[in-house]
Amino acid sequence: MSTKIVHQTTIYKLVVGFAVFAIFIGLSNHGLINFALAEVGDENWKKPRKIVNEVSTKQQENEHVQKDEKAENIIKPVYLGFKFHTSPIICIFGTDTHTSVGLNSVLDWQNKLIIFTDNKNGWGITTLVNPLENSRCSTEIHFLKEPHDELIRSIKSQGITYFEEGKAFVEVYTTQYYDSTAFLYINDQSGKTRPVIGEFAEVPIDLLEKVTKHELGHVFGLKHQKENSIMITGPVLAEITDKDCEEVIKNYGAGWA
Numbered sequence: 001m002s003t004k005i006v007h008q009t010t011i012y013k014l015v016v017g018f019a020v021f022a023i024f025i026g027l028s029n030h031g032l033i034n035f036a037l038a039e040v041g042d043e044n045w046k047k048p049r050k051i052v053n054e055v056s057t058k059q060q061e062n063e064h065v066q067k068d069e070k071a072e073n074i075i076k077p078v079y080l081g082f083k084f085h086t087s088p089i090i091c092i093f094g095t096d097t098h099t100s101v102g103l104n105s106v107l108d109w110q111n112k113l114i115i116f117t118d119n120k121n122g123w124g125i126t127t128l129v130n131p132l133e134n135s136r137c138s139t140e141i142h143f144l145k146e147p148h149d150e151l152i153r154s155i156k157s158q159g160i161t162y163f164e165e166g167k168a169f170v171e172v173y174t175t176q177y178y179d180s181t182a183f184l185y186i187n188d189q190s191g192k193t194r195p196v197i198g199e200f201a202e203v204p205i206d207l208l209e210k211v212t213k214h215e216l217g218h219v220f221g222l223k224h225q226k227e228n229s230i231m232i233t234g235p236v237l238a239e240i241t242d243k244d245c246e247e248v249i250k251n252y253g254a255g256w257a
Contacts, residue, residue, distance in 0.1 A: 082163045083221065084256045087124040089136050094143030098174060099129045101205060102141045105212040108240060109220070116245035122255020139168040139219055141212065146177035146200070153177070158203065158235065159211040161218040170215040172208060175200035210237050217244060221251040 092102035106127050113123040134140060147153050152160055152171075156178035160171050177200045203211075213230050222244060225231040230240045 082166075082168060082219070083251065084138060087126065087256050088138045089126045089128065090139045090141065091128045091131050091134055091137035092141045092143075093130055094141075094174075097205070098143035098172075098208070101172075101208050101212055102143065103127055103129070105209055105216060108213060109216055112240045112245055113248060116242060117249065117254050119254050122257075124256070137167070139170065141170040141172065141215075143172050143174050143208075145175045146173055147171065158207075159215045161215045168219045170212070170219065172212050172215060174203055174208060176203060206237055207235060210239075213240055214238075220248045222247050 090102075090106055092099045092106075094102065106125055110123050110125050114120055117123070128137065131137070147157065147160075158173055162169050179200070210230070217231050217240075222231050224233055225243070228241055228243055230238050230244050232238050
């Protein structure tokens, strides 16, 4: 008798289970229930990227990635109305050579704004080099050999600016990583010059300074220009002009605060 009751209970559970599953599938097929399954290690699922708030190239004017002009289907970081409300604290990370490039670039912007506005007190900037703690930084400039992000690699960017959690981030890439033939050459023990496989040639210092000033221009709210501006794109040298200072003043007036 007990065996019969067990069999009846098992059959009852199976019938109820199939009925519930059929109802669930029916609701799903009619769009009343939506569900998705993901396998462990599914390569189609990726964590959100560090560079956030991005749209296609034609959706915004105030967007930026310094890029190869022939690249297609590019996604760019978007400016989100970023603005300093007090004197900025700019933290610079890199080797001694590269942090000097960063310091010179910040100082050049500061001097140009002071001269253009004839206001020595309105354009104060604090710079910190390789600080151990970065919570005070309102902008971070990082000099890296090459991008960690595959999208940036694909568009051959020499520098990028993005904003996250009320803070500006600049990355300046110090090698010609985008050119597979641009090896770093060194002199070996015999005095012969040989390529270092896997290491890319350095970008000239004057071009790194241009890129850094260009990216800082984005931090200050400037967009790309075609001429007479530090905001021109491509591997060409340029300097901060009165036109650039005018654009900063449109955003800030005669000083940061």
